[in-house]
Amino acid sequence: MESELKSLNSHDSDPSITTLPLLKHEDSPASQDHQLINLKDIEKKCAAYVRHDVYGTLGREHVPFGEKVMLGLAMITILPFRVVLSMVILVFYYVVCRVCTLFSRPNGKDCEQQDFAHMGGWRQAVVVRSGCFLARVLLFLFGFYWIRETFNEVRSGGEEKDEKSDEAEHNDQSSEPERPGVIVSNHVSYVDILYHMSASYPSFVAKRSVGKLPLLGLISKCLGCIYVQRESKSSDFKGVSGVILERVQEAHQNKSAPIIMLFPEGTTTNGDYLLPFKSGAFLPKAPVLPVILKYPHQRFSPAWDSISGVRHVILLLCQFVNHLEVIRLPVYCPSQQEKDDPKLYANNVRKLMAHEGNLKMVDIGLAEKREYHAALNGNSLPNELHQKDE
Numbered sequence: 001m002e003s004e005l006k007s008l009n010s011h012d013s014d015p016s017i018t019t020l021p022l023l024k025h026e027d028s029p030a031s032q033d034h035q036l037i038n039l040k041d042i043e044k045k046c047a048a049y050v051r052h053d054v055y056g057t058l059g060r061e062h063v064p065f066g067e068k069v070m071l072g073l074a075m076i077t078i079l080p081f082r083v084v085l086s087m088v089i090l091v092f093y094y095v096v097c098r099v100c101t102l103f104s105r106p107n108g109k110d111c112e113q114q115d116f117a118h119m120g121g122w123r124q125a126v127v128v129r130s131g132c133f134l135a136r137v138l139l140f141l142f143g144f145y146w147i148r149e150t151f152n153e154v155r156s157g158g159e160e161k162d163e164k165s166d167e168a169e170h171n172d173q174s175s176e177p178e179r180p181g182v183i184v185s186n187h188v189s190y191v192d193i194l195y196h197m198s199a200s201y202p203s204f205v206a207k208r209s210v211g212k213l214p215l216l217g218l219i220s221k222c223l224g225c226i227y228v229q230r231e232s233k234s235s236d237f238k239g240v241s242g243v244i245l246e247r248v249q250e251a252h253q254n255k256s257a258p259i260i261m262l263f264p265e266g267t268t269t270n271g272d273y274l275l276p277f278k279s280g281a282f283l284p285k286a287p288v289l290p291v292i293l294k295y296p297h298q299r300f301s302p303a304w305d306s307i308s309g310v311r312h313v314i315l316l317l318c319q320f321v322n323h324l325e326v327i328r329l330p331v332y333c334p335s336q337q338e339k340d341d342p343k344l345y346a347n348n349v350r351k352l353m354a355h356e357g358n359l360k361m362v363d364i365g366l367a368e369k370r371e372y373h374a375a376l377n378g379n380s381l382p383n384e385l386h387q388k389d390e
Contacts, residue, residue, distance in 0.1 A: 039375050046372040048273035048362050053301040058376060059311045067299070074318035082141055082317045089141075093134050094215045097222045100127050106221065113243055117203055117224025117258040127222050128201045135197035143322035147195070151328050152356050180259065180331045181252030181286030184349060185293060186359065187263035188271040189304045191316075192293055195324060197223070202261035203247065205240075224258040245284050252286035264346060267366055270303045271295055274359040277346040285339040290349055292327040292357035306376060327357055 043050050051057055054067055063071075097116075100123040106114035119127070139147070183202055185192065196202055203224035211217050211227050226247065228240045244260065251259045264277035271294060281288060295302045300319045304312055316322065329352065338345035354361045 042372055042375045046364060046368045048269040048275060048364060049305045049369050049372050051270060051301060051303070051306055052272075053297060054299045055307075055315060057306060059307040059315060071315075071318055074320065075314075078320065079314065079317050085141055086138060089134055089138055090215055090219075093130065094218060096130050097127055097218050100124075101218070101222065113227060115203075115221045115224040117222060120256065131219075131222070132198050132201050135194050135201075139191070139194050139198060139324075142191070142194075142317065143319055144191070144324050145321065147324045147326060149326040149328060153330060178287050178331060178333055179252055179255060180289040181248040181284055182260045182262055182281050183289045183291055184262055184264050184277075184281050184353075185291040186271075186274055186353065186357070187265050187268045188293055188295055189268065189302045191295075191302050191322075191324070192263070195293065195326065196261050196291075199326075200259060200261075202259045204261050205244070226260075241280060241283075244280060248281070248284040248286055252284070264350075267369060268304050270301065270305045272360060273362050274350060274354045274357075275365055276363055277350045279342040279346045282334070282338075282342040282345040282349070285334060285342075285345075287331045287333045288349060289331050290329040290353050290356075292329070292353055292359070294325040294327070294357065296323045296325060306373065329353070329356060 051059070054063055055061055100119070101116050104116060104119055104123060106116055107118040108114040116127070117124075183196065183200065185196065193204060196204075201223070203226060204220075206220055206225040206227055208227040208229045210220050210225065213220075224247075226240060226243050244262075247257075247260050250257045260281075262281040264279075264281050265275040266278055267275070269275060300315050302316055302322055302324075332349055332352065334345050338348060350361065353359065
């Protein structure tokens, strides 16, 4: 049991957990019925992680014959084409980054947090503009031919505005809007990263191992990614929090500094729900730019929730057309009360995004996601997770 728990925890929020059949052939009918009942109860509690597409839970449900034919044709036609062209684009952008970073010193004293996002001049311009363009090309290649973007003009901020504040705002329309320190977005899929790269080329928070990967390592440094070690000690976490705080404040105050992109939910969902926000993005007390991503689908859902990574990529690339809708909200400037209380700030932004994106708010997190994955894998977790609802 301990080995199973260690294996599960090592995956953290990564949905690409090695999947095993939920029901074993040697189980009795009564045991199978009991397992199914327990799974249904867990799915009610963990509704934010349940898939609702043709391929079903784990992407292994029985699909109609017509769907099998379409999948088979796609695997021998568009799948190889998309894979090869994607690799060509990745290598090409790596070469661009390599050329632009030649004879350039990385920013940062800590060798594990160094980046090239602060280069400036023509080097940064080439890296950013080519990165935005190629990220959009990759989205097009993955079937996201049209991306519907809407800009909702809603009042943001924690305080009600009276007539005097409206008049002052009207008189100050010529002034430039306050620059956000961070972009906050709901997290549905790895496709989120490609979209945000194409739209604003922000810095992300990534696992430390990403910075050491071939090709992707240099690209992540040009993005200015902040690296974290999930299995690290608390001292390392505090150090990363300090880096994020400094980078957010820098982005807010300096137009030439790279803006930070954070997913305050901390993990992916099926796209219909919004999990509680962690307060890290709101601790710097800087304005935030909320962005809502939605993936309408009929056959395969791009949401990366309870399906292995390889299977998800294959099914995504085999779908000829994918859809993405983006709702961009105005910059959210916190009130003094929100600045003094980051949790209140985070909760108010979450409520705004849920309302504007028509998303359901649920009070669950990684613990429930692990519980759901364990149930799908035919495992069980300690009673502490079950007692959270009591």
